[in-house]
Amino acid sequence: MADLYIFDHYDNMLAILSNETNGSVENTPCPFWNAMFKEELNKGSALEFTVPANHVDAKYVTDENSAAFMDKDANFRLFFIRETFSDESDGKATITAVCEPAMMELYDEAIEDKRIIGKSAQEALTSALENTRWSVGTVASLGLNTVNFYYITVKDALEEILNTYGGEFVDRIEIDGNKITGRYIDILTRRGSDTGKRWEIDKDILSLQRTVQSYPKTALYGRGKSIETEDGGFTRKTTFRDVVWSKANGDPVDKPAGQEWVGDPEALEKYGYGQSGGGFRHRFGIYESGEDDDPETLLMNTWLALQQAKKQIVNYSLDGFLLDSVEGYEFEKSRLGDTNFVIDRNFSKPIEVEARVIVYEYDVANPDDVGKIQFGDFIDLYDSDRLLGDVVSKINDKEGIWDKAENPEINGDNLPDILPDVPTLEAFGLFETVLIRWSFQYDMFVSDYELYGSQTPNFIPDSSNLLFRGKTSGFVHSIETDQQWYYRVRGVNTHGHTSAFSSEANTQTVKINGNNDIQPLTITNQLIAQGVSADKITTGTLDAGKVNVIDINATNITTGILTGIEIVSDDGNGNIVQIKDGTLDAYRSNNKIASVNEFGFQVYSEIDGSLVGSIRDEVTVPSNDPGFALNSYKNFLALGFGTTGQTSKRVAYFDRNTRIGEIDGSTEELDNGELILRSTRSGGTAAGRIPKIHLRNFTDTATPPTRWSGVIIDTGRDNNPPGGTDERFGFEVWQYRGTGDGSSKQMMKLDTDSSGTYAGIYTDLAYLPQTRMRAGNNNYFWPSMNLVSQNIQNIHGVQHSSIIGYIDQFTITMDAGQSQTFNDYNFSGAENIFHVIAVPYNSNAVNFNVAVYNQSSTGFRVWMRYIPGTLGSSLTITIRLLILYETIR
Numbered sequence: 001m002a003d004l005y006i007f008d009h010y011d012n013m014l015a016i017l018s019n020e021t022n023g024s025v026e027n028t029p030c031p032f033w034n035a036m037f038k039e040e041l042n043k044g045s046a047l048e049f050t051v052p053a054n055h056v057d058a059k060y061v062t063d064e065n066s067a068a069f070m071d072k073d074a075n076f077r078l079f080f081i082r083e084t085f086s087d088e089s090d091g092k093a094t095i096t097a098v099c100e101p102a103m104m105e106l107y108d109e110a111i112e113d114k115r116i117i118g119k120s121a122q123e124a125l126t127s128a129l130e131n132t133r134w135s136v137g138t139v140a141s142l143g144l145n146t147v148n149f150y151y152i153t154v155k156d157a158l159e160e161i162l163n164t165y166g167g168e169f170v171d172r173i174e175i176d177g178n179k180i181t182g183r184y185i186d187i188l189t190r191r192g193s194d195t196g197k198r199w200e201i202d203k204d205i206l207s208l209q210r211t212v213q214s215y216p217k218t219a220l221y222g223r224g225k226s227i228e229t230e231d232g233g234f235t236r237k238t239t240f241r242d243v244v245w246s247k248a249n250g251d252p253v254d255k256p257a258g259q260e261w262v263g264d265p266e267a268l269e270k271y272g273y274g275q276s277g278g279g280f281r282h283r284f285g286i287y288e289s290g291e292d293d294d295p296e297t298l299l300m301n302t303w304l305a306l307q308q309a310k311k312q313i314v315n316y317s318l319d320g321f322l323l324d325s326v327e328g329y330e331f332e333k334s335r336l337g338d339t340n341f342v343i344d345r346n347f348s349k350p351i352e353v354e355a356r357v358i359v360y361e362y363d364v365a366n367p368d369d370v371g372k373i374q375f376g377d378f379i380d381l382y383d384s385d386r387l388l389g390d391v392v393s394k395i396n397d398k399e400g401i402w403d404k405a406e407n408p409e410i411n412g413d414n415l416p417d418i419l420p421d422v423p424t425l426e427a428f429g430l431f432e433t434v435l436i437r438w439s440f441q442y443d444m445f446v447s448d449y450e451l452y453g454s455q456t457p458n459f460i461p462d463s464s465n466l467l468f469r470g471k472t473s474g475f476v477h478s479i480e481t482d483q484q485w486y487y488r489v490r491g492v493n494t495h496g497h498t499s500a501f502s503s504e505a506n507t508q509t510v511k512i513n514g515n516n517d518i519q520p521l522t523i524t525n526q527l528i529a530q531g532v533s534a535d536k537i538t539t540g541t542l543d544a545g546k547v548n549v550i551d552i553n554a555t556n557i558t559t560g561i562l563t564g565i566e567i568v569s570d571d572g573n574g575n576i577v578q579i580k581d582g583t584l585d586a587y588r589s590n591n592k593i594a595s596v597n598e599f600g601f602q603v604y605s606e607i608d609g610s611l612v613g614s615i616r617d618e619v620t621v622p623s624n625d626p627g628f629a630l631n632s633y634k635n636f637l638a639l640g641f642g643t644t645g646q647t648s649k650r651v652a653y654f655d656r657n658t659r660i661g662e663i664d665g666s667t668e669e670l671d672n673g674e675l676i677l678r679s680t681r682s683g684g685t686a687a688g689r690i691p692k693i694h695l696r697n698f699t700d701t702a703t704p705p706t707r708w709s710g711v712i713i714d715t716g717r718d719n720n721p722p723g724g725t726d727e728r729f730g731f732e733v734w735q736y737r738g739t740g741d742g743s744s745k746q747m748m749k750l751d752t753d754s755s756g757t758y759a760g761i762y763t764d765l766a767y768l769p770q771t772r773m774r775a776g777n778n779n780y781f782w783p784s785m786n787l788v789s790q791n792i793q794n795i796h797g798v799q800h801s802s803i804i805g806y807i808d809q810f811t812i813t814m815d816a817g818q819s820q821t822f823n824d825y826n827f828s829g830a831e832n833i834f835h836v837i838a839v840p841y842n843s844n845a846v847n848f849n850v851a852v853y854n855q856s857s858t859g860f861r862v863w864m865r866y867i868p869g870t871l872g873s874s875l876t877i878t879i880r881l882l883i884l885y886e887t888i889r
Contacts, residue, residue, distance in 0.1 A: 002018075002019045002035075002069065002364055002365055002366075002367055003016050003017060003018055003019070003029075003069065003070075004016070004017040004032055004035065004049060004067050004068070004069050004364070005017075005067065005068045005069065005175065006057070006060045006061065006065055006066070006067055007065060007066045007067075007068065007078075007180060008060075008065055009064065009065075011179050011180035012178065012179060013175075013178035013179065014057075014060040014065070015029075015030060015057040015060045016029055017029060017030045017031065017032040017049075017051060017057070018030070018031060018032075019031065019032060019033070019035075019364075019365040019366065029057070030051055030052070030055040030056075030057035030058060031051065031052065031055075032049045032050065032051050032365055033049070033050055033365050033366075034048065034049060034050045034096075034363065034365070035047065035048070035049035035050075035069075035363055035364035035365040036048050036049075036361060036362075036363055036364075037069075037071070037077075037361065037362060037363075037364050038359065038360075038361040038372075039336055039359070039360050039361070040358065040359050041168060041191060041336055041337055041356070041357075041358045041359070042162060042168050042169060044100075044101050044103075044104070045077070045079075045101050046098075046099065046100065046101075047067065047077075047079045047099040047101075047364070048096060048097065048098050048099065049067070049096070049097055049099075049364070049365070050094050050095065050096045050097075051094065051095050051097075052092070052093070052094060052095075053086060053088075053093035053094055053095050054093060058095055061081065061084065061095050061097050062081065062084060063081050063082060063083065063084055064080070064081065065081050066078055066079060066080050066081060066099075066102060067079050067081060067097065067099055068173060068175065068180070069364050072335065072362075072367060073335065075170065075172040076172060076173045076174065076175055077101070077171070077172060077173070078101070078102035078171075078173045078180070078183070079099035079100060079101055079102060080099060080100055080101075080102055080104070080105070081097045081098075081099050082098055082099060082100050083097070083098040084096065084097050084098070085098070101171060102171070102173070102183070103134065103155075103171040103183075103185065104155065105132075105133070106132065106134065106153065106154040106155040106158065107153050107154075107155045108153070109131075109132045109153060109154040109155075110151070110152070110153055110154070111128065111149040111150075111151070111152055111153070111154060111157055112150075112151060113149070113150050113151070114127055114128075114148070114149040114150075115146075115148050115149075116145075116146060116147045116148070116149075117146045118144050118145070118146060119144060119145070119146075120139075120141070120142070120143070120144055121139055121140070121141075121142040121143075121145075121161060121165040121167065121187055122136060122139040122187075124145075124147050124161050124164075124165070125139060125158070125161055125185065125187060127149075128149065128154055128157040128158060128161065129154065129185065132154055133183055134154075134171075134183045134184065134185055135182060135183060135184050135185075136184070136185065137170075137172065137184030137185055137186040138184075138186040138187075138188070139186065139187045140167055140187060140188050140189040141468075141469075141470075142165040142166055142167050142187070142189070142469050143165065143448045143450075143468075143469035143470040143471065144447075144448070144470065144471060145164050145165055145447060145448065146164075146447075146494060147160055147161060147164045147165075148160075158185065161187070162187070163496075164496060165187075165469075166189075166463055166466060166469065167187040167188060167189055167190075167463075168187070168188055168189075168190055168191045168337060168463070169185055169186060169187050169188075170185075170186040170188065170191065171183075171184070171185055171186075172184050172186065189463075189466060190337055190463055190464050190466070191335070191336050191337025192335050192336060192337025192338035192339070192356070192357060192464075193337075193338060193339070194338070194339040194464075195333065195334065195338050195339070195340065196341070197331075197332060197333065197334045197338065197340040197341065198340070198341045198343060199318060199320055199334075199340060199341065199342045199343065199373075200343045200344070201343070201344045201345075201346060202610045202611070203611060203633065204320045204321040204323055204332065205318050205319075205320045205342075205344065206318075206319040206320060206321070206370060207318060207319045208316065208317070208318045208342070208344050208351070209316070209317045209318070210314070210315075210316050210351060211314070211315045211316075211317065211376075212312055212313070212314050213312065213313040213314075213315075214271070214312045215312075215313075216267060216271045216283065216309065216310045216311060216312055217267075217283050217284065217285035217306065217309040217310060218263055218264055218267040218268045218271055218272050218282045218283045218284075218310060219261050219262065219263035219264070219268070219282040219283070219284050219285070219306070220261060220262060220284070220285050220286065220287045220302050220305060220306045220309060221239075221260055221261045221284065221285070221286045221287065221302075222239060222240050222260070222261070222262070222287050222289070222292075222298045222299060222301070222302035223237045223238070223239065223286060223287065223288050223289070224237055224238030224239065224289050224290075224291075224292035224293055224294075224295070224298040225237065225238050225289070225290055225291060225292055225293040226238075227293060238292060238293050238294075238295060238298055239260050239295065239298070240255075240260070240262075240295040240296070240298050240299035240302070241257070241258060241259070241260045241295075242257055242258070242295065243255070243257070243295045243296055243299050244256060244257050245262070245299070252303055253265065253303070255299070261282075261284065262299060262302055262303055262306065263282055263306075264306055264307075264310055267306075267310040268280050268282055271283060271310070285309055287301070287302045287305045287306075289301055289302075291417060291495065292417060294416075294417070294418075297417055297418065297419065300419055301497060304497075304498075313376070314376050315358075315374055315375065315376035316342050316351065316353065316355060316374065316375040316376055317359075317372070317373070317374045317375075318342065318372070318373055318374075318375075319370055319371070319372055320370065320371060320373060321369075321370060322334075322362060322367070322368055322369065322370065322371045325367070325368040326368070327618065327620065328616070328618040328629045328631060330619075331599070334357060334360075334373065335357065335360065336357050336358075336359075336360040337356060337357060337464075338356065338357045339354060339355070339356050339357075339464060340354070340355065340356075340357060340375065341353070341354050342355065342375055353375070355375035355376050356375060356376075356464055357373055357374070357375055358374055358375065358376060359372075359373065359374035360372075360373055360374075361373070415444055415445040415493075415494050415495075416445055417445075417493065417495045417497060418443070418445050418493060419491075419493060419497055419498070419499050420441050420443075420445075420446045420490075420491025420492070420493055420498075420499040421439070421441050421491065421499060422490070422491075422499050422500045422501070422502055423438040423439050423440075423441075423449065423489050423490065423491060423499070423502045424438060424439040424502065425437075425438045425487060425488065425489050425502040425503065425505040426438070426505060427485070427487050427505040427506065427507040428507060429507035429508045429509045429510055430509065430510065431481065431509065431510050432478065432479065432480065432481050432509060433476050433477065433478050433479070433509070434476070434477040434479065434485060434487075434507055434509060435474070435476055436451065436474060436475045436476070436477060436487055436489075436505075437473060437474045438451075438473060438474070438489045438502065439473070440472075440473035441491060444494075445493045445494055446471070446491055446492075446493060446494075447471065447492050447493055447494045447496075448469050448470055448471050448491075448492045449468075449469070449470065449471065449472070449473075449489055449490070449491055449492070450466060450468070450469050450489065450490055450492060450498070451466075451467045451468040451469070451475050451487065451488075451489045452465050452466055452467060452487065452488050452489070452501075453465060453467045453477065453485055453486065453487045453488075454485070454486055455483065455484060455485055455486070456486065457486050457504070457506065458486075458504065459486060459488075461488050461490075461501060467487075469492075479509060480509065481509050481510065481511045482508070482509060482510075482511035483508065483509050484506065484507075484508045485506065485507065485508075485509075486504050486505070486506040487504065487505050487506070488501045488502050488503075488504050488505075489501070489502045490502065566578070566579065566580040567579040567580075573589070574587060574588070574589040574590035574591075575587065575588055575589065576590070582597070582598070583595060583596065583597040583598075584596040584597075588606060589606075591604075591606050591609055592604045592609055593606055599614060599616060600614045600615055600616025600617070601614060601615040601616065602614045605634075610633075610634075611633050612632065612633055612634045613630070613631055613632045613633060613634070613637070614629075614630075614631045614633070615628075615629070615630055615631075616629055616631070617629070632654075632656075634656075635655065635656055635657055636653060636654060636655045636656060637653075637654045637656075638650045638652065638653045638654075639651055639652040639653075640652070640667065641667055649667035650662075650664070650667070651663070651664045651665075651666070651667055652664070663675060730749055730750050730751030730752065731748075731749070731750040731751070732746060732748065732749045732750075732751075733746070733747045733748040733749075734746050734747060735747050745762070746762050747761075747762055747763050748760065748761055748762065748763070749762075768783055768785075771783065786802065786803040786884075787799075788803070788834050792834055792835070796832050796833065796834050796855065796857075797831070797832035797857070798832075799832070799834070799886060800831060800886060800889055801831070801886045801887065801889070802886065803834065803884050803885070803886060804884070804885055804886065804887065805882060805883070805884055806881075806882075806883040806884075806885065807880070807881065807882055807883075808880075808881045808883065809841065809878055809879060809880045809881060810823070810825060810878075810879055810881070811876050811877065811878050811879065812862065812864050812876070812877055812879055813874065813875070813876040813877075814864065814866060814871050814874065814875055814876075814877070815871070815874045816871055816872060816873045816874050817870060817871065818866070818870070818871055819865065819866050819869060819870050819871065820863065820864065820865040820866065821863075821864055822861050822862060822863045822864065823861070823862055823864075824854075824859060824860075824861050824862075825859050825860055825861070825862060825881065826858065826859040827857075827858060827859045827860075827883065827885070828858065829887060829888060830857045830858070830885040830886065830887065830888065831857065831885075831886045831887060831888045831889060832857050832885065832886055833855060833856065833857055833859075833860070833883060833884070833885040834884050834885065834886070835883075835884040836852045836855060836860055836881060836882070836883050836884070837852075837881070837882040838850045838851070838852050838862050838879050838880070838881055839879070839880045840864070840877050840878070840879060840880075841877075841878045841879065841880040842877060842878050844875060844877060845877065847866060847867050847868060848864055848865065848866060848867065848877055849864070849865045849867060850862055850863065850864050850865075850879060851863045857885075862879055862881075864877060864879070
């Protein structure tokens, strides 16, 4: 079940929209559909939804109100309704709302002048959100840094914090009762995690697109700061024309004197424009840095900018099934920021990529169906605007004070923009921890060190694997035992410019069995060094990657554990069993047919090699109760008695496409098949009374057996007497009502009580076509039915149940000299009174007329008139009444 909560300007809840109603029943929530929620990593989100225009709560779906819902990570997300579109087609009127995230109100909040010097990201965010409706939520430790806010919006300040400290943000709210009680901004080290989730065609990918944007630059000109002259003017901007780089001296690339640009030879060969005379022509760009007045620094910064500018932008977009809400498929979870695998081998150039989820879109009204997911590089549409804004801010902020300030304050802005030295990195594997140390530079212009880590060798450091940021010379990484990790570190100066990354260091945490292998205080380094030799290793774990194996015979291996090996059994005809990396795979005629891996026992089709089913352990949600599951990923699931080949004699069959399920008592070609369904196998002394459904086509107790073609249903009461509130007996039929919480409504009951047997029908409608009913005198009668017209219901209320006819009488006394009078009749126990017939009854009745008015569910007024004129003497008249009503529900 999914709900949308509508709020007014003052955060008061106005209505709740539901995806589990069509709004056709009175007093049910307003439905909504096509509620597409799209979120982009570190950019924001969007929401649209549609409601029926004729529902009473549709009036709240209007501009300037807000809508909230709970996302897949159990966070409430708030959106402002900015645009509404009314439409009427095919006889249906709808309203569609276009919303923007509520955090965009931070564009309407301004900061005049704040300087955050040498403080944490949490302190910077606290300062930025001061005097707004938003508060600081969860903020990761991202080191100390300096950031300035000068006449910018709070939303721009949030972007500055992310650009300076790193991290990725989440906006969320809290709701208590019918009000919004809090608005929060979280800054996390990263959104999502490395889940190992695999998106594959024929499993959960409906469609897949690969987009390549190829606008690389292979060389950049560098333009730095203008230098003031003695007469107050300015020189041309700084260049690195006279700087010489040589790879032989350890520089990244060769650059001769006199050249005002730096190029990347590898990028030139890959992306350069071909020339008729041979070779390639550079694709030039210009790097601007208004703060670099040192040619050496400008050259290094231009080279670093080129490493980004030379890249193509590759993105992968897919429409896929969101399987993680299906019981047993929780491991298929994918969220914004996760690192997933995308696999499609149907392209001529197969797609096999590990990438982050940067866009995540799904229907809030149908969150477990199909989602749209985009993987790959960030496409930052704001780069040009941000660069222009930065230039304007530099000019406006520092006009008149750039370089002439007296007694300047020493901070990150006026320290030299010198790149830190490349750190030297060491890593030492301990028990469940890794001690990491690097060389520390004490210069004031060094602001932080960034440590990155991964379990993949030769990894590329980015925000998704940042482990630590701070001004220290070491870090203790807490992980599990027996894990291999790889690390790189770099320095960051006070201007946010970084050194090159260190060489990659790697280590492995130790694995110690203290119970079997170590006696306390008995092992020293000397004993270990003297006691280890190959002929003394008779048990334990041998890592083949760390020893030199000269000769080995399998018959001599009688104990211990071999690691780092692969076992293959091959009959030469393509029938293979392979054990490798913790996985057992089986092949028939070189086609994979089975696998035992982290996903259980998986079976593959011999026809096309696709995954068809699995056997594995599962847990329930949310109680996490363990169990056993048999799953099919294709068209059907079947159980049967096996025969040769791929066919079987099925006794149970469930078809996903036709939505048909079959269970058979036997597969034999005989007439005495039998299927028994019972609630429990044994009920103690009440075993013979356990309710059951017995499907059979014969009665085996008769001789010869009686043939049947129907269903025998045996119901029971066990040993308990009837009457308890927690007891239900007999035969009952209940219907699930589609509320999403598992609740149901009773439709029918056959049972026995102290009055005898009875049948109870609890449906809104009952159909008795051409049916007569037998009364106690054994005579048959047609049943009486009733229906109140819509006109009467509009006056006296909606009919909910059968009409009851109640016959009664009361008296009205008319005094002498009167020609007319009235009396009130009070009634209780009615939901609605639809009609009243009043008739005068006694010897004088022919002289009087009566009428009924002021009719309600609690009574009515009876008016009486003396026909001849004025009554001579007082007279009391009896009034007979027929009241047609329905009882209170």
